[in-house]
Amino acid sequence: MKAGELVVVGSGIQLGRDLSERTLSEIEAADVVFCLTDAYMLDWLCQHRPDTRPLNDYYGENKDRRDTYREMQAAIMAPVYQGYRVCAVFYGHPGVFADAPHRAIREARAAGHRARMLPGISAEACLYADLGLDPGNHGVQSLEATHFLVYEHVINPAALLILWQVALAGDLDCRRFHADPRGLSLLIEKLERWYPPDTPVLLYEAAQLPLEACRAERMTLAALPQARYQEYTTLVIPPIHAPAKDPAVRRALAGEEDRQSLKCEAGTARVS
16 A cells, blocks of 8 residues: 655635645645635635535534544544545644644654645734734744643743633633633733733734734733633733843943853853
8 A cells, every 4th residue: 555645734814815826736636635724714625625524523512622633633644544645724824723733744754654734824924914013023922821821931021922812711621612701810810920900912813704804902901801702812912111131242242241251140140
């Protein structure tokens, strides 16, 4: 039996518009096509490939999403093991907030099959464009909300902060798709270690249809519990002050001290 092949591609965010020519060619050339996107994109794909196999059916009420992702992985890999050329289409960028694509690619490669991923337009790419933000200006911290909540991250308020899937904050069982007041309260409580309650923030949702506008709702940090949320709502907190300058590095760049003294000063700072 010949070796199979897996290519994972992204549908982008907006219906039909974000698909690259390269992605379309992979969909057309595949023996088997899987799809995990929104309903509009699934319908569009089925018009081009009526044999498209939807992966949405693996979700279930009160079902652990980790089990769902393993089932998706198994479904994708079955025809690869049979020697087919498989294309799996995922919403947005297929490697961003997507567990099954990465695991399937690793499994395929470990079993000796060709596997690769093509980039797609992500919600983060849309966010920068819609909100007029440049991560190169101040730096960016990008975290999934529950990950931020349960681990000891140290936030820099002088840089842009992006928290993804805020509605699911605190969902340790990976079973819900709606906002939970307790999780939101804990999220805000933790953010207030670095940000005052009146800090201006934005709730962002990329536009999925060509005639839609993105959501960029401004409010304060304290007002977040009363806001409305989708599963994919993103919290954006702009920098609240300028970064502090590092005088030792500035002196070294100006030639006023050598690099060895700079290292000594940095070591002293770490110890103190």
